[in-house]
Amino acid sequence: MSEPTIENYYTENRVFPPPPEFQAQALVSDNSLYEEAAADRLGFWARQARELITWYRDFDTVLEWELPYAKWFVGGKLNVSYNCLDRHVEAGRGDKVAYHWEGEPGDTRTITYAELLSEVSRFANSLKSLGVNRGDRVAIYMPMIPELPVAMLACARIGAVHSVVFGGFSPDALADRINDAEAKVLITADGGFRRGSPSPLKANCDVALANTSSITGVVVVRRTEQDIDWTEGRDHWYHDLIDGASEDCPPEEMDSEDLLYLLYTSGTTAKPKGIMHTTGGYLTQVAFSHKYVFDLHPDTDVYWCAADIGWVTGHSYIVYGPLNNGCTQVMYEGTPDTPGRDRLWDIVERYGVTQLYTAPTAIRTFMKWGEQEPAKHDLSSLRVLGTVGEPINPEAWMWYHEYIGGGRCPIVDTWWQTETGGHMITPLPGVTATKPGSATFPLPGTTAEVVDDAGNRVDVGGGYLTITEPWPSMLRGIWGDPERYMETYWSEYPGRYFAGDGAKIDEDGYIWILGRVDDVMNVSGHRISTAEVESALVDHPAVAEAAVVGAADATTGQAIIAYVILRGTATTSDELREEIRQHVSKKLGPIARPRVVIVVPDLPKTRSGKIMRRLLRDVAEGRALGDTTTLADESVVEEIRRREAEGTAED
Ligand code: WT7
Numbered sequence: 001m002s003e004p005t006i007e008n009y010y011t012e013n014r015v016f017p018p019p020p021e022f023q024a025q026a027l028v029s030d031n032s033l034y035e036e037a038a039a040d041r042l043g044f045w046a047r048q049a050r051e052l053i054t055w056y057r058d059f060d061t062v063l064e065w066e067l068p069y070a071k072w073f074v075g076g077k078l079n080v081s082y083n084c085l086d087r088h089v090e091a092g093r094g095d096k097v098a099y100h101w102e103g104e105p106g107d108t109r110t111i112t113y114a115e116l117l118s119e120v121s122r123f124a125n126s127l128k129s130l131g132v133n134r135g136d137r138v139a140i141y142m143p144m145i146p147e148l149p150v151a152m153l154a155c156a157r158i159g160a161v162h163s164v165v166f167g168g169f170s171p172d173a174l175a176d177r178i179n180d181a182e183a184k185v186l187i188t189a190d191g192g193f194r195r196g197s198p199s200p201l202k203a204n205c206d207v208a209l210a211n212t213s214s215i216t217g218v219v220v221v222r223r224t225e226q227d228i229d230w231t232e233g234r235d236h237w238y239h240d241l242i243d244g245a246s247e248d249c250p251p252e253e254m255d256s257e258d259l260l261y262l263l264y265t266s267g268t269t270a271k272p273k274g275i276m277h278t279t280g281g282y283l284t285q286v287a288f289s290h291k292y293v294f295d296l297h298p299d300t301d302v303y304w305c306a307a308d309i310g311w312v313t314g315h316s317y318i319v320y321g322p323l324n325n326g327c328t329q330v331m332y333e334g335t336p337d338t339p340g341r342d343r344l345w346d347i348v349e350r351y352g353v354t355q356l357y358t359a360p361t362a363i364r365t366f367m368k369w370g371e372q373e374p375a376k377h378d379l380s381s382l383r384v385l386g387t388v389g390e391p392i393n394p395e396a397w398m399w400y401h402e403y404i405g406g407g408r409c410p411i412v413d414t415w416w417q418t419e420t421g422g423h424m425i426t427p428l429p430g431v432t433a434t435k436p437g438s439a440t441f442p443l444p445g446t447t448a449e450v451v452d453d454a455g456n457r458v459d460v461g462g463g464y465l466t467i468t469e470p471w472p473s474m475l476r477g478i479w480g481d482p483e484r485y486m487e488t489y490w491s492e493y494p495g496r497y498f499a500g501d502g503a504k505i506d507e508d509g510y511i512w513i514l515g516r517v518d519d520v521m522n523v524s525g526h527r528i529s530t531a532e533v534e535s536a537l538v539d540h541p542a543v544a545e546a547a548v549v550g551a552a553d554a555t556t557g558q559a560i561i562a563y564v565i566l567r568g569t570a571t572t573s574d575e576l577r578e579e580i581r582q583h584v585s586k587k588l589g590p591i592a593r594p595r596v597v598i599v600v601p602d603l604p605k606t607r608s609g610k611i612m613r614r615l616l617r618d619v620a621e622g623r624a625l626g627d628t629t630t631l632a633d634e635s636v637v638e639e640i641r642r643r644e645a646e647g648t649a650e651d
Helices: 020-025 032-039 041-052 080-093 113-129 147-158 171-181 201-209 238-243 280-293 312-324 343-351 360-369 394-404 482-490 530-538 574-588 613-620 635-645
Strands: 061-066 069-074 097-102 108-112 137-141 161-164 185-189 217-221 235-237 259-265 273-278 302-305 328-332 355-358 384-387 411-413 448-451 461-467 497-505 511-516 521-523 526-528 543-553 557-566 596-599
Touching: 032 041, 041 061, 041 069, 041 280, 069 280, 080 113, 080 147, 080 312, 097 113, 108 113, 113 147, 113 238, 137 147, 137 171, 137 201, 147 161, 147 185, 147 259, 147 312, 161 171, 171 201, 171 259, 171 273, 185 201, 201 217, 217 238, 235 238, 259 312, 273 280, 280 312, 302 312, 302 343, 312 328, 328 343, 360 394, 360 543, 384 394, 394 411, 394 530, 448 497, 461 511, 482 497, 511 530, 521 543, 521 557, 526 530, 530 543, 530 557, 530 574, 543 613, 557 574, 557 613, 574 596, 596 635, 613 635
Parallel strands: 097 328, 137 161, 137 185, 161 259, 185 217, 217 235, 302 328, 302 355, 355 384, 384 411, 557 596
Antiparallel strands: 061 069, 097 108, 259 273, 448 461, 461 497, 497 511, 521 526, 543 557
16 A cells, blocks of 8 residues: 555535436436547547537548647648637528627627627738738737637637737736747737726736837737827737728638647746647537536527636637637626626626636635625526636535525536646536535546556545546647656656646545645645645635645644635634634644634735745745746735734744
């Protein structure tokens, strides 16, 4: 017997089978897809590729695999924008709404598939007029406005490669990504609305472009109408370009393995990696997963993914999957508390949203704001709820289930990564009996295993999450850095893709994601997952959010430091902090009890909502802060430092 790699302290026994009423209308309600894929994985994906996608030329070979390089649907020719737009219009569905878009100030736009096709075609011709050719890289730095998917689809139409940079990133981060990809054109907007005020997107571009040399043209969408600087000859208004552009832009025939996009993901320290996604395999897996994981009924559903398109979640589940599947979506520009804390629930009610897809960090924020906010609205249109981005603690899962889902909506906890392109481990809502906090099982056609330090499979218990077979939407590499691709993902456990996450498998075979292994704490030789301790902390009624880190400790190696945000009604005291420590001890055992509980007003997060534990470790160990370019709010760390200096409830 090998030593457990990551110890397992928490057991969750609640099980939620799909409700019979849901199952009765579900696309799949039995194991047929799992069985088909297990019997013939490549045949299964070939069927999905042919059913969900229109090919100009059928593929000859399903998969060519030479570790770590995969080619899917070899010989196939297709165009992603044709699949997302033209074919729906050709089939007579041009008047169907593609996006119900809502700006933060309350302005709205309704965009049909026919309108989207027309605008994409005109903008694709505009890009050509700026000298963008097949294979060129185009950087996109935009708010959540319809011109963002238009820009992506226009690139896909002419075979250019887009690199979307999240609109919350700094000029430095934008410049790094432009330089790495050697982007030719940059598409942006004057700004976008966030929490009532316009963001300085164009101004940030001007700063970034002082440190780049590849950009020959900048396209600017007018959104906020704020004053901006203008560089004649380089800058072009979007509306001027498309006004004069022809609507006739035949889609390029792309090879299945042609590059569709780059999306940069930051490691914990090193320079961002340009994750490469290609055409046929990517579209197949995002279309398949979007259809079956959300139980899509495209004629009646109004689907809403509340992420930002700047993250992979938006690429795969706001743009490519849903449009390929011809569904109607909601797209929202702003923050969930503008003008009130019920903005999301108001949107769900007004558009009759049927699927809502969001992140655990958002759900915990909604919990903190209280159930009276969703209670102001009729949420009975909802059928399926999704989560993504980090482990969801059982309490947040239960809250989502009860106060948003009315106890009747299956929750799909979808584990995947920028690198995986699409869902990998997730329930199917009409099939899987869910357990709060577990992403459950690999999607049909994908294969995951947990292994120990030596790379041996763990059947029950904790370890490292690996993927054992290539999958259609897998990354094809890191732009310009094949060695790093091999080293980061394929070297740790020979023959396997290493995801960088810890996970455990329970007696029933359910997979529980334990968070990034860089975050695992080592206390007196016990490896404890941050996710489990955080989950136990937020289980205490006074705690709204929590982050834990292991800080160097002379006796125990590391000691657990817990940073917690209290719920609205609770106030901090020595007694409360002690009670919270004991609560963890009771739930997980004394080894997992935090040495210190520090009450903070907020936690340092990336703009995608991931807690930056690295910064908390810097604070806990009294170091200067490392790279903070992806931090959403700089002042948070200062405040935490101040609280920590004030003294805490130590043993
Ligand atoms: C990392 C990938 C996938 C789109 C958004 C994030 C964590 C993601 C889950 C989940 C537990 C999750 C993992 C993963 N993660 N989904 N359902 N349960 N953890 O994409 O920025 O590439 O991050 O997010 O740690 O490795 P990303």
